[in-house]
Amino acid sequence: MKYCDKCNVKIETNHDYCPLCHQTLEGENEEEVIEKYPDYQTNIRGLKSMTKRIMLFVSVTSIVILLIINALTGLENPWSLVPIGSIIYFWLLMTVGIFSRHNIAFKIFVLTITLIFLVYLIDEATVSNGWALNYVAPILLLSCNLAISFIIAIRKINYRDYISYLLLIVLFSVAPIILILFGVVDVLWPAIATLGFAIFILLFIIFFFPKSIKEEIKKRFHA
Amino acid sequence: MSNIAKNQDWFKLDNSAKIFPSVSNHKETNTFRVTITLTEKINPENLQIATDIMLNRYPMFKVKLKKGLFWSYFDYNSKPLIIREMPFKICAQIDPRENNGYLFKVMYRNQDIAIEMFHSLADGGGVMMLLKSLVYEYLVLEGKKIKPDNLILTKNEKPEYEEYEDANVKYYNKKNRKHIPEEKAYRIKGTQISDDNTGLISGIINTKDILKLSRENEMTITEYLASVLMHVIYKTQIQYRESIKSNERPVKIFVPVNLRKHFPSKTLRNFSNFIKTKMHMNKPDISFEEIKTVVKEQFSEGIKKSELIRKMSENVAFEKNIFLRMTPYFLKNYVLKIGYNMLGIKLNTMSLTNIGRIDFPESMKPFIKGVTAYINAGKFNAVNCAVVSYEDQFKITFTRSIIETNLEKEFFRFLTSKGLDLELESNFVEEHS
Numbered sequence: 262m263k264y265c266d267k268c269n270v271k272i273e274t275n276h277d278y279c280p281l282c283h284q285t286l287e288g289e290n291e292e293e294v295i296e297k298y299p300d301y302q303t304n305i306r307g308l309k310s311m312t313k314r315i316m317l318f319v320s321v322t323s324i325v326i327l328l329i330i331n332a333l334t335g336l337e338n339p340w341s342l343v344p345i346g347s348i349i350y351f352w353l354l355m356t357v358g359i360f361s362r363h364n365i366a367f368k369i370f371v372l373t374i375t376l377i378f379l380v381y382l383i384d385e386a387t388v389s390n391g392w393a394l395n396y397v398a399p400i401l402l403l404s405c406n407l408a409i410s411f412i413i414a415i416r417k418i419n420y421r422d423y424i425s426y427l428l429l430i431v432l433f434s435v436a437p438i439i440l441i442l443f444g445v446v447d448v449l450w451p452a453i454a455t456l457g458f459a460i461f462i463l464l465f466i467i468f469f470f471p472k473s474i475k476e477e478i479k480k481r482f483h484a
Numbered sequence: 485m486s487n488i489a490k491n492q493d494w495f496k497l498d499n500s501a502k503i504f505p506s507v508s509n510h511k512e513t514n515t516f517r518v519t520i521t522l523t524e525k526i527n528p529e530n531l532q533i534a535t536d537i538m539l540n541r542y543p544m545f546k547v548k549l550k551k552g553l554f555w556s557y558f559d560y561n562s563k564p565l566i567i568r569e570m571p572f573k574i575c576a577q578i579d580p581r582e583n584n585g586y587l588f589k590v591m592y593r594n595q596d597i598a599i600e601m602f603h604s605l606a607d608g609g610g611v612m613m614l615l616k617s618l619v620y621e622y623l624v625l626e627g628k629k630i631k632p633d634n635l636i637l638t639k640n641e642k643p644e645y646e647e648y649e650d651a652n653v654k655y656y657n658k659k660n661r662k663h664i665p666e667e668k669a670y671r672i673k674g675t676q677i678s679d680d681n682t683g684l685i686s687g688i689i690n691t692k693d694i695l696k697l698s699r700e701n702e703m704t705i706t707e708y709l710a711s712v713l714m715h716v717i718y719k720t721q722i723q724y725r726e727s728i729k730s731n732e733r734p735v736k737i738f739v740p741v742n743l744r745k746h747f748p749s750k751t752l753r754n755f756s757n758f759i760k761t762k763m764h765m766n767k768p769d770i771s772f773e774e775i776k777t778v779v780k781e782q783f784s785e786g787i788k789k790s791e792l793i794r795k796m797s798e799n800v801a802f803e804k805n806i807f808l809r810m811t812p813y814f815l816k817n818y819v820l821k822i823g824y825n826m827l828g829i830k831l832n833t834m835s836l837t838n839i840g841r842i843d844f845p846e847s848m849k850p851f852i853k854g855v856t857a858y859i860n861a862g863k864f865n866a867v868n869c870a871v872v873s874y875e876d877q878f879k880i881t882f883t884r885s886i887i888e889t890n891l892e893k894e895f896f897r898f899l900t901s902k903g904l905d906l907e908l909e910s911n912f913v914e915e916h917s
Contacts, residue, residue, distance in 0.1 A: 271906070
């Protein structure tokens with residue numbers, strides 16, 4: 262036990278100064294002392310952090326260079342949006358899709374919705390004939406719906422974590438039909454297939470998990 | 485009649501809990517820690533098993549925080565809680581993503597078992613119950629012959645509905661909810677410690693000595709300690725510097741009150757309110773006697789049932805406000821954050837939490853060496869103090885976000901000058917700041 266004769270306090274430690282007045286402690290420890298509190302561990306900037314920094318540097322410089330070249334070749338053709346959008350999507354794929362700890366339904370949902378935006382952007386920046394909204398968007402929604410349902414089917418225990426995303430994607434699946442009604446989209450079958458599957462999933466939930474829908478709504482909307 | 489709650493696995497946040505998710509960040513973490521020190525080195529494997537057992541007993545802690553349209557809520561968490569070795573940082577912000585979604589951590593080091601908890605889930609009283617249960621289950625797994633003696637909730641009892649009621653709402657009184665505006669408090673100045681690290685100094689004194697000392701001053705222990713703190717803040721920060729503008733602000737000490745002792749409730753969630761001492765100290769000579777008189781009067785005023793109900797109802801009325809209720813959550817988040825940072829946080833100089841005396845069954849006492857409590861010190865409340873006692877050990881723990889230790893030094897020197905024996909513990913944050 263060591264002693265500070267200025268503060269009149271005892272302390273059991275390997276350090277030689279008083280935590281109160283920072284003057285030298287008197288006395289010695291009789292035996293080995295294990296400090297009450299652990300030592301400071303510095304954050305080691307690992308390989309992941311370094312790789313991330315290099316990737317970020319490359320991405321940002323590429324975006325700047327692309328923008329400059331696009332500006333020099335004439336802004337009426339915004340072709341640089343295609344590679345820039347792809348770079349941003351790559352980051353989303355890495356951060357949300359791979360390294361984040363969100364649940365898988367959330368990841369699939371976010372990546373699908375952003376991918377729809379990306380393909381729409383590519384469509385608009387290039388041929389601009391509506392292939393993205395006509396075919397890719399509804400088919401992506403359909404496969405997202407399929408994927409989340411499949412995950413819920415094989416991992417039954419966790420369905421409550423995923424069901425809200427499933428409901429959301431079912432809701433989003435109505436969007437292609439709305440686009441048809443507004444005349445933005447003219448190919449019918451992908452939109453109808455998507456909506457049909459969404460309705461099938463919704464009925465399935467209503468018939469087999471009626472309580473969980475009610476619970477989920479109660480939870481999300483309590484005021 | 486016991487009211488066993490079946491199948492409920494999601495919970496609304498209680499009245500006091502609602503503010504914390506919006507206003508917490510890496511500096512103002514709103515976490516606190518309680519530690520029980522055993523007589524033997526901790527066996528992590530058994531502690532993990534005990535943690536799993538305990539989580540099944542307490543469904544209201546087996547949750548994660550999720551956002552709804554109007555309020556966030558606690559939803560059932562199917563993942564396990566992984567225990568960890570005690571880190572250097574004290575009361576750090578709990579990142580649910582690194583903690584399987586949980587809002588509290590179970591930690592161990594040498595002979596210590598600690599729980600660090602986000603204030604939304606429970607208050608000091610609730611978390612102490614949880615930690616006692618955890619230590620009980622752990623000691624049983626270690627093969628100790630111990631009995632709960634009705635002091636500890638064990639895995640054999642079923643959770644009751646009262647354990648997770650929002651008791652604030654129960655005692656809400658519409659007629660007694662007057663809002664009394666407060667002025668900003670004096671702020672303790674100092675140099676910030678880097679990296680959000682927290683400095684810690686605990687002093688252990690004899691419970692009988694401190695009790696005797698407060699009785700000699702005709703005060704309770706909490707009143708006495710609050711007076712000493714006011715006196716020390718005055719001596720180290722304000723005296724002879726009256727002309728400085730910021731010193732005109734009153735020194736206010738926030739003293740949480742465990743309402744379970746005043747209103748019957750078994751709840752494990754937040755059920756506490758506060759008493760505040762307040763004194764303008766920009767005068768050249770304020771004696772300790774004067775401070776004592778003021779503190780004593782403010783305590784007896786603040787502890788009145790009608791005043792406690794008023795403060796409770798004031799908060800509940802705020803929550804029941806139809807405009808606030810109907811605002812979507814993400815907007816509410818900003819409103820609460822801005823309001824709190826502009827005013828809420830600036831109403832106290834420091835807080836003094838007295839968790840009180842911790843009781844264990846006779847059969848458990850031989851295995852328990854001590855109890856410690858810690859609260860986070862943020863940017864505005866740069867120094868905070870938590871007090872807890874077990875048997876004849878009375879432990880006063882200061883946490884601070886500033887390098888300077890003047891306040892602690894003068895506080896403990898004041899106590900030793902009254903003839904108390906004092907033993908210190910510290911995390912020696914000086915080594916890294």
